Amino acid sequence: MKDYEVNGSGVRDPVAAKAIREVDKPPENLSLAIRLMKFAADCLGFEVIGRIWLRDKKTGMEYK
Numbered sequence: 001m002k003d004y005e006v007n008g009s010g011v012r013d014p015v016a017a018k019a020i021r022e023v024d025k026p027p028e029n030l031s032l033a034i035r036l037m038k039f040a041a042d043c044l045g046f047e048v049i050g051r052i053w054l055r056d057k058k059t060g061m062e063y064k
Helices: 014-024 028-043
Strands: none
């Protein structure tokens, strides 16, 4: 994991680190979508055994 606390000059920058973490955080509805997919598979007698890979239609961001 990259250390966002230190900028390119080697100086601590906690404000920039917090901003980067907020931008990198996946949206809440992503977790809900994954839970719903796992629940649906379970109800139908299946099990998710691999990664679920999703793309946000609005932003184009991919979540693996």
